[in-house]
Amino acid sequence: MVKSATLMKPIILLMKKFFQKYSRFHFASQSQTIKNYVTIIISIKMKKISLFIAVTTALLFASCKNEQNGTTNSNKETVTIIHDLDTVAVPKNPQRIVVLDYSELEDLDYIGAKVVGIPKSGIPSHLKKYEEDSSIEDLGNVVEINIEKINELQPDLIIIGGRLRESYPQLSKIAPTILTEWDSKDHLKALKKNLDDLGEIFNKKEELNKAYNEITTKANRIKAEAEKSDKKALVVMHNKGKMSAYGSGSRFGLIHDALGVKEAVSNLGVHLHGSSVSNEFVMEKNPDILFVVDRSDAIGDKGLNKNDFENPLIKSTNAYKNGKIVYLNSSIWYLSGGGITSINMMMDEIENAIK
Secondary structure: OOOHHHHHHHHHHHHHHHHHHHOOOOHHHHHHHHHHHHHHHHHHHHHHHHHHHHHHHHHHHHHHHHHHHHHHHHHOOEEEEEOOOOEEEEEOOOOOEEEEOHHHHHHHHHHOOOEEEEOOOOOOHHHHHHHHOOOOEEOEOOOOEOHHHHHHHOOOEEEEOHHHHHHHHHHHOOOOEEEOOOOOOOHHHHHHHHHHHHHHHHOOHHHHHHHHHHHHHHHHHHHHHHHHOOOEEEEEEEEOOEEEEEOOOOOOOHHHHOOOOEEOOOOOOOOOOOEEEOHHHHHHHOOOEEEEEEHHHHOOOOOOOHHHHOOHHHHOOHHHHOOOEEEOOHHHHHHOOOOHHHHHHHHHHHHHHOO
């Protein structure tokens, strides 16, 4: 910027010549006054110019920024996902995903999606690589999550399971949030809905359809084998020394409904906690196969002692006599159980048990 003194010099010289030619007054006596006037005029002009430049620059910067943001937002494609709690516009190919459900973590792993935060406490062993990855934030467990940490991560997508449905209002204020599908009456139908949603969001329909078709083919093969057998099974869950039984239409109903294994007991309750049963009940129903899910072990508590579990009443069953007490992978059956990996592992366990 030009200094005011530099601008003043030629102006004063011009004015001096003017007064010398036309004025009766001596310029010398008025030179200082003129100089003062000129200084004031130039100062005002320079301030106006500086203000104009500053305002113009700010407006141009804001305009460019708004234009850039407008272009970004208009180019950010979304897909509409309908779930049990809401209808949500989810950005295509999100880059900062918080996933609070292990089944969905399996499916995201299958398509190579990047996650920035998960609940690491109690994570199933087949997903341990995520626990060991320091770049992924630990958000607690699948029941109690750290809302503050999730907010700090600034995710563009949050995926939750049924255990966190009560937290949906809080989480949906942070980012678009999806509640995964869960249908105890039709596990494979629920899987299809979840895979279809991910296929839309990540443009991975072909890969996920292939995975689903492989699962249904495998399930149909196992079901055909199970229907040839007259063996009947009972599924029980151990929790701190107590037992609950589950049948068709329950959280472990995949065994009977999708895989065709016959029930040793019909009309059991379908609620999450199952029907409370005793050793005497198991002995009376006398299953040919006894499937055991150990919740205590899955959540990190003291697991069941097999010697205590296989007491004289249990030993009197056909399941014990035929070596068919099957201790299932509890972390999969209890903590995940709805994703590509876990459903395949669950089917493998059942297929081996009915041979």
